[in-house]
Amino acid sequence: MNDLERKTFTQNTMTRTKNDLFLPDEMRLSELAKALAHPARIAILKMLAEKNSCICGEIVDELPLAQATVSQHLKELKNVGLIKGEIDGPKVCYCLNTDGIAELRGLWANLEQRVAAKICC
Amino acid sequence: MNDLERKTFTQNTMTRTKNDLFLPDEMRLSELAKALAHPARIAILKMLAEKNSCICGEIVDELPLAQATVSQHLKELKNVGLIKGEIDGPKVCYCLNTDGIAELRGLWANLEQRVAAKICC
DNA sequence: TATTTTCATCGTAAAATTACGATGAACGAT
DNA sequence: ATCGTTCATCGTAATTTTACGATGAAAATA
Numbered sequence: 001m002n003d004l005e006r007k008t009f010t011q012n013t014m015t016r017t018k019n020d021l022f023l024p025d026e027m028r029l030s031e032l033a034k035a036l037a038h039p040a041r042i043a044i045l046k047m048l049a050e051k052n053s054c055i056c057g058e059i060v061d062e063l064p065l066a067q068a069t070v071s072q073h074l075k076e077l078k079n080v081g082l083i084k085g086e087i088d089g090p091k092v093c094y095c096l097n098t099d100g101i102a103e104l105r106g107l108w109a110n111l112e113q114r115v116a117a118k119i120c121c
Numbered sequence: 122m123n124d125l126e127r128k129t130f131t132q133n134t135m136t137r138t139k140n141d142l143f144l145p146d147e148m149r150l151s152e153l154a155k156a157l158a159h160p161a162r163i164a165i166l167k168m169l170a171e172k173n174s175c176i177c178g179e180i181v182d183e184l185p186l187a188q189a190t191v192s193q194h195l196k197e198l199k200n201v202g203l204i205k206g207e208i209d210g211p212k213v214c215y216c217l218n219t220d221g222i223a224e225l226r227g228l229w230a231n232l233e234q235r236v237a238a239k240i241c242c
Numbered sequence: 243t244a245t246t247t248t249c250a251t252c253g254t255a256a257a258a259t260t261a262c263g264a265t266g267a268a269c270g271a272t
Numbered sequence: 273a274t275c276g277t278t279c280a281t282c283g284t285a286a287t288t289t290t291a292c293g294a295t296g297a298a299a300a301t302a
Contacts, residue, residue, distance in 0.1 A: 022160035030162075068280085074279095120218070254293095
């Protein structure tokens with residue numbers, strides 16, 4: 001059973017038992033959270049929000065990381081759907097992906113509502 | 122320069138240059154996001170939200186993971202401040218940590234506002 | 243006291259993440 | 273056509289994460 005098959009199975013049943021794995025929303029939110037699980041990637045999102053869009057070189061210049069490393073972080077953000085990249089001559093213009101941001105907002109809002117104002121034992 | 126020194130340095134300056142690292146809020150949000158970066162830990166938070174509190178054994182029973190693995194996930198959630206654990210005889214009662222949840226809500230809300238409604242290049 | 247239950251920790255293996263230099267491809271400029 | 277710039281990718285090393293069986297500590301129970 002590969003990842004796709006497992007995901008599909010989970011989606012079809014919409015239940016979670018001992019032998020099942022996790023729900024689609026849990027999987028997706030964890031993916032998006034993983035994209036935020038490094039300060040450099042958060043810094044990148046903030047830069048793109050401030051400047052609305054940004055060529056790759058500017059991002060590299062502002063981060064304390066090598067160009068190859070920043071490129072790797074950008075790739076992760078793009079793969080998970082939080083940013084987009086558009087080739088502009090020899091440069092690449094990155095910007096926020098509204099759809100991915102909205103998806104993250106929704107999934108987090110859902111979890112946030114569940115965990116709001118709970119009292120401990 | 123160890124982690125504490127680096128964090129203190131970053132906090133003192135509150136600026137980010139090529140030779141500096143990341144801002145405290147970026148570091149902290151990435152830590153909290155990392156705690157959400159696994160579907161099992163999200164499932165745990167949801168369980169604790171539903172039942173308000175939960176003994177460790179119930180969590181283990183509902184997750185498709187071994188007891189040792191679940192205990193490790195619980196430890197990570199506790200270390201980052203999202204849950205608390207209280208010893209109750211031979212069992213341990215886990216519950217959400219309101220402070221940690223609130224901190225995550227605040228940090229995410231801040232980032233969310235920045236990235237809201239941006240248009241791509 | 244001996245036994246059972248509950249859970250954390252240890253040890254360890256496999257996989258993923260992080261980081262960087264080196265290389266190469268694509269493009270504009272000379 | 274050649275050169276410099278820009279950026280992705282490759283290869284690789286170090287670290288971290290994930291997972292589980294085995295073990296041990298603590299408490300209730302027999």
